[in-house]
Amino acid sequence: MPQRTALFDRHVALGGRVVDFAGWEMPVQYTGILDEHRAVREAVGVFDISHMGEFFVEGPGATFWLDGLLTNRLEKLAPGEAQYTLLLNHGGGVIDDLIAYRLGPESYLLIVNAAKIDEDAAWLRAHARDGITFTDRSAEFAAVAVQGPAARALFAAVLGRELPAARNRVEPITFAGVDGYAVTTGYTGEDGFEAVLPNAAIGAFWDALLAAGAKPAGLGARDTLRLEMGYPLNGSDLSPARTPLEAGLGFFVDLEKPAFTGRDALLAQKAAGLPSRLAAIAVTDKSPPIRAHYPVLIDGAVVAETTSGALSPSLGYGIAMAYLPAAMAKPGQSVEIEVRGRRYAGSVVRKPFFQRS
DSSP states (O other): OOEEOTTHHHHHHTTOEEEEETTEEEEEESSOHHHHHHHHHHSOEEEEOTTSEEEEEESTTHHHHHHTTBSSOGGGOOTTBEEEEEEEOTTSOEEEEEEEEEEETTEEEEEEOGGGHHHHHHHHHHTOOTTOEEEEOTTTEEEEEEESTTHHHHHHHHHSSOOOSSSSBEEEEEETTEEEEEEOOOSSSSSEEEEEEEHHHHHHHHHHHHHTTOEEOOHHHHHHHHHHTTOOOBTTTBOTTSOTTTTTOGGGOOTTSSOOTTHHHHHHHHHHOOSEEEEEEEEOSOOSOOOTTOEEEETTEEEEEEEEEEEOTTTSSEEEEEEEEGGGOSTTOEEEEEETTEEEEEEEEOSOSOOOO
């Protein structure tokens, strides 16, 4: 049976259309994907992301331990800083992409994808080290993402102080006497923050955000916003069968680290040459909305299938991503995408699809 976040009753009361997502009953939209998408691009929207997982890691050597499991280099972070990183299998495939927040010298918060909570926790526990405390507190915490040009003003209105100016920061917050965290991260390409609070406090915080002017937004707008930025979605664009190098995430992989799970496989793949690359495709023909698993053709032959796709609300045309053979993944490459037996012309473009003028 699907789980429900602490905000579920509020979603229903607001008229949210609820769907099953990664084992959770989540709102896909309220007033409509286009309306909610534009609110985030032009003002401010708020998403329930309470389905995501919260792991806490601490103890002497926690940095060294995590650096042996994650692709980025946590050692570079000062307390109060965060980074995007990936958890890989031994073959270099992606188990999960996540954000690591350094709370103290040897104390971390990891926010992981909802569908991967159990798998990630099992993987980390299987690699446990003496002296390192790993705690999965996902059931205790809820979270919301507040995104858009007006997000900073909203933070000040609700919490009475300024949001950190820099991206990828984490700091403690207190709301209604309850302690949590504010983090300057997000997956929409807009300014904003995510607030992590205990379940008991998130409802009042959500109400305060809406009262201050935030528009509720669902998973549909979250997907079109992240896709316009070319951000990959785990389970669609990222999988255990693909490496972060193929996914274009090499910036978040520190191959100079002496060791981390999957490093040898990545070095071998890099030396041999990447077999494929996750390419961004703009559909130049007017087409129905592009979805995942549509055939991608070059010179009449199927070479791949889309991993993500949508009609871009900001751009007004179809956009998609697909793993193309490396030689065919360069910007300017002509492609076709087949939708219900009909082919629509497109071309490979640089990420992101959307750039603010």
